[in-house]
Amino acid sequence: MFGETGYNPTAFNQPTYMALGIYWATACLCIVVAVLALNIMGFFSGTNKFDVDGRTVIITGGSQGMGRGLAKILSQKGANIVIVARTQSKLDDALKYITAAAKNPGKQRFLSISADVTIAEENIRIIDEVTTWNHGSPPDVVWANAGQAHPGLFVDTPLEISRSQMDMNYWAAAYLSHATLRSWLRPSPEKLSKPRHLIMTSSVACYVGLAGYTPYAPAKAAMRSLADTLRSELNMYNGARRNKSAAADSSPAAEVKVHVVVPGTIKSPGLVNEDKVKHEVTKILEEGDIAQTEDEVAAAAIRRLETGGYMITTQLLGDAMRAGGLGGSPRNNWLIDTIFGWIIHFAWLFIGPDMERKVWAYGKEKGAVYRPESS
Template sequence: MFFKSKWDPRGRHCYVTGGSSGLGLALAVLLTKKGAHVSIVARNEERLQKALETLEAARQTQDQVLKYYSFALNSEAGAVAAIEAASEAHGGRSPDAFFFCAGKSTPGFFVEQDEASMRKGMDETYWAQAPSALAAAKRMVSRREKGKLVFISSVLGYFSMIGYSPYTPGKFAIRGLAEALQSELILYDIDVHVAFPGTILSPGLEQENQVKPKVTLKLEETDDGYTPEVVAAGVLKGVRNGDFHITYELLGHIFRASTAGSSPRNSYLTDIFYGLIGYVGLPIWRRSVDSTVRGHRPEHEEYLSARGFFTGTTSESTK
């Protein structure tokens, strides 16, 4: 157990969804630099073309197969078509590793959501990855192929807070799917990993912050975040080490160790250490978060009043 060999992407076919920007592109570049054959998949063909140019600049050998594919991946049919297309360049063999990086965040207050926006939140998170995982698993199992499925959840798949009700249910669902598949796909020698990155400094974050509630921005003001390249390196390190839950910085390690339940552990010794920190520190941190939220009440009342949210009636509990 102390000297197991690390997974090496060199010469393997790695399939990356959401590969035209952000973490997906950073992972694709890193895998290219490691000598992998890389297929990137997203909807926007113009961005995919630019991303492929970036991959070509990182090429290590002339033998590497670097390609992009434009598909919508929010349905099983689209996911199947994308994987079939990517497999054609490799003699029909399925990719050796699937990295599911597609997804986005649209924060907001829960009371301002409706059914359509809540479903959209699941579409942008869970349904951005689940169909590809289903298509990949079915294909590999039916062809008796081995490989890896790598999900991207979020550190907000371990906990949540104000402003993230449209987003975190999907990230918790991704963790739940990964937990189930880690157990089930043992039947077929298919490895499953799920990463829990924190704030990623990307164009997606800039868009997210435009609609993020002020109180959420305040709670995150000390979070410097990490570049996509740093996060990609952390994710790939975890995959190479064979970790199931992948975290790469202190806060992620603490939440992982504190909420792992019966999930396979990366290291019992270090998890005891991080778990003790979490046992003492996380309740204190949470109290500070809740205190900040309570302090935001007057401003929030004004915000909702300005938007005509209140009906004009006052319940006994709010008098």
């Protein structure tokens, strides 16, 4: 404070400036978090951009978990629902549950289809069967929700399991998207006022690599990339619908919107099975994660779709991960996503090393020896 040159007035100001900086940084962070929380709860929603009343919706993986929750809420909103899964007995039970929630009993229609969505031809059959059931019109909303996680360390996991994880968590969505878009993008003289929606369910695992998710996370990251790329490609077809020099029947019947939903942990029968094979170090990394019920995650996803979001997260932690990992993906809200992205990039300076330390410490304490005969 007092040096050889005498009194230094800036010495008094430095702590004050630092305290003020910390105060305002904290205040801004609190405001951003509060706005994000209100946004998740739908307080800033305007016109409903995902109105499903009277429209036909396909949901794969619809017999349990998030898929069943989605189907119930969309039934409550007046949609005609088609659920797809492998096991007919589970489909029958789910269909009763979903039908009981109908907004307009007797007017809405419900259908279940038993199919293996990891087979390309089965997805073509699904779209064709639903189109026939829907009086010759393709479905309005197709939700590629089927998925299954088989966590495990990379070297411990047989390659056939890693391949099957890619089949279920990427290729099933790619096959359904391909069949759907080939149906939707055909030139048509019919012009619909409401857009059609193609939705995929990914996972927050697409944002960050966690030890023990190598069989699962790459497939969900590939799905996110597929959604980004399709969204870009579809601008061409959506733009063609506004080409005044083209013939009226030379463009698709409706504009097509693509969305990717990125939930975190969901309380479901699938989670019970995951925890049976999940490595202990993965459980350590997931400590403190917020688990949502099937109804909570479904309600949050649909609420965000109604506001017109593209990459849909279902809780605040997911929002933080999304903002920090957007890259070239579209922003749902450019201001909030930019500010939150800055904060999260700074936070990763601490979060990343902490996660690395936990895995390293587990190996130091427990040991880690690969034994091929145990795989």
